[in-house]
Amino acid sequence: MNNENTFKFDDLQALLRFSHGRLTDTCFLLLHVADVRKAKKWLDTAPISNATESDSLPDRALQIAFTVEGLRVMCVAESVIDGFSDEFIMGMSGEESRSRRLGDIGMNAPEKWDWGGESKKIPHLMLMYYAKENAVKDFRTSIETEDFVKAFHVIHELPTLHIGEIEPFGFKDGISQPVIDWECRQSTNAHEREGYSNLVAVGEVVLGYPNEYGLYTARPLIDEREDSVAACLPHAEDKTGLKDLGRNGSYLVVRQLGQDVPGFWQFLYKMSASNFDKCELLAASMVGRRRDGKPLVLKSVAAIPGISTQNCDNHFTYDFDTEGYQCPIGAHVRRANPRTGDLPPRVTGIINRVMKKLGFDQKQEEDLVASTRFHRILRRGRSYGPKLAPAEAIKADAEVAERGLQFMCLSANILRQFEFVQSAWSMSSKFSGLQNESDPLLGNREVLMNGERTDQFNRPSAKGVTEKIYNLPKFVTVKGGAYFFMPGLSAVKYIASLPIKEDT
């Protein structure tokens, strides 16, 4: 494997490498293209931030991403678009079957969304501004020139508000992120990958590089002889003679999740017989972490690649908590990242390894969760709405306001990564053999086909019976969402340079 850090960051958008955490003032604009010619002109010189490291921290960043409609409007050929994944082409709200898998049914259904549901509310592109405190307004003024205003039409502005390192329910957020293996230090060969690792192959997040299977995810490749504009694009590593529109780009999933903060805390407070300490414990068991981010399971003794042993908040797996006594199996963070390896835990020696591979030597309820490394996402979300501390939220007269998360994540394969995590892990009422419960925070509480309920939360205890919380209300409602392609900077140039079709 290549040990030198030779990765070229200058063609990647910065968001793939940095979360812009210090830039707390943000603005996400959903745009429609009003004038293609002007839009292309603006795009050609747009100061989009790249992922190279600079000596001083930047005080501004601009990122851009397109929906499939946006690419079409910008005159990307249909034959090129066909090279993108089906999920991206169809869009988050484009098919009922997708909505079913994502749990976007009932009150979460796309037709109820503020944006991204009905076709005229699907944006063409999203512009993301990041700036220091109170500085986004000036940043916007500098970007949104007269030509910009003629080129684009703002269809929606996603609200954001920095309330500290926490999400609206009050829990520390963004602690666990996959670490991208830019230097390709880790083998993707299954024989060398038994346990959980927090390092993921570049190709899991960035298109055009080998993924966790050691292969290249499908993406649009263009023959330069047929499309001379493509000359500005990087070469496809796996197909000689072709240009790679996907390379250095990624898919960006955006979902606006409305959070009922008073509803959440008041319900838990009631379930805890109005004892605030118990209420906090219950909340922590639903989230899988305490409010300050401390995990509920003990620190892992074995090393975890990609996580420093000093990082107490993240250096753990659930290998020694198979029953969920410490952290309930259905807890939010355990569903979103079950920290499983390729093989079930505690493999000892060759014979045991073969036995485990053949399915023997384990209990019925073990080994039900897929290997985590194929299902990681890089989160880049931001919260919105005024801060409401839990101690305030439990009061009956707590201030009601629009609060929530602009959930954003990057991945190279929406279906295998984001959609899998959302459907098989978060929303599934059968995750890891559980019963009657989906994600305690995200669950839509809809009953199954034959009426089986999904609105419980099970908290196993080592002492006696499982404590069950019944009739969980819905705490999170999907308000909007879309799939975007966040191109590499050469690909932005390509999109800007494509000739305008006659009929536009």
Next chain:
Amino acid sequence: MTAQSSFMILSSVKDTKIEELTTLLSSMNSTIPAHADPKNDLLPFGRFPRLHFARFVIIEAHTADEIEAFGIAARPWQPTLAFFGEIDGDIDSFFTELEDLASVGLRKIFALCEKFPKEEENLQQWLKKNNTKSNANYVNWIGRTVKHIHEDDALHQSLAAYLREHKDDIDKNNTLALRQKLLSHVEMEKYAGRLTLTAEEKTPLKWKMFNFIHMIGVPLVLVLLSPLFLIMAPFFFIRLRMLERSDPELFIRPEHSYLEKLTIQEDWSVSNQYNVFGDIKPGVFRLLTLKFILFLVDYFSRHVYKRGFLARIKTIHFARWVLLDDNKRAFFASNYDGSHESYMDDFINKVGWGLNLIFSHAVPYPKTSWLIKQGAYREQQFKYTQRLHQLPTEVWYKAYPDLTNTDLARNSRIRKGVEIRQSSVDEIREWLHLI
């Protein structure tokens, strides 16, 4: 114990009748695409207490041209209606039940096919005559009957409801007392006729004997033949590697419109159905290897993987492999828990080697090496190939829609705990956790 059996009735359909047949079959469905209404007039699936799963599929060969890459002309294939399912106990009596309860409906359906029961013909006899045996079958849990599944589920629901009702007045930490309360609750419910726990049926002696002889006999014969295998092995692997290197590879991404036909039927509840159909690679070598492997799969399913798992896969309820068209084509069908994507990922990451062993003999499976390597591990290519070869289902019936294999296994354990009292506190606690 009552063992499970499977049936499959095949009859080709005239091209002109396909539309009519599709319409007729879809009249059996509820408002959900391809999901049977258990009370439909044509075949009221819900009235068959021994039926686990059933399905109507029109097998069409839209990928038949692929074999031309091997320099062989595509064989014609007449679209064929397949009606198949899994039941408890013996097939003959099930066919009689079909005749009793669905004679009119089935005759109406098969009347649109080329092979159909004539008016004067006995339907049961006709079904028996046209029943196609699978080359390999997989059953998640041999001996678990529909009747027990429903009884166990009712028991679980009743116990869970009791805990819910009494959640404030039970001492959760006194496990012994709690178990006693639950057991008396079960007795009361049984007495009131709200719960039934039928004793397990006796295993038919004939089945037991045959199963035993099969279990011992097959390895015995294989051991006797082993010197022959040893001699053949080098030639086998040389030929295998030659083919693995030379077999043409096709990388075809399925059209979106085709995927839509499949996904529209999926993820309505916790389980899904799956059919895949394609050509077997040409030549005797591939056919014999496949047949031998399927023979082993069938053996292992029957004697080894009969209690809840197939290697590391626990999500399959039933599966079958059938060679069709004079061994030129293969059909695979399964009922599984979870979404299609998770099914495929589970397969690739947990038993990719097993998939390769079986499916690498079909056109145009991704290139394998040494029979078990690569293949399915070429993730995207594998996923495209299987989706391209997947067939939509016309009608699908599952007798216990919201239950997964894990649920079924758990319910059985709950029941076992009612019937056989645990001796230690730990065991009691484990039992209580199941509820």
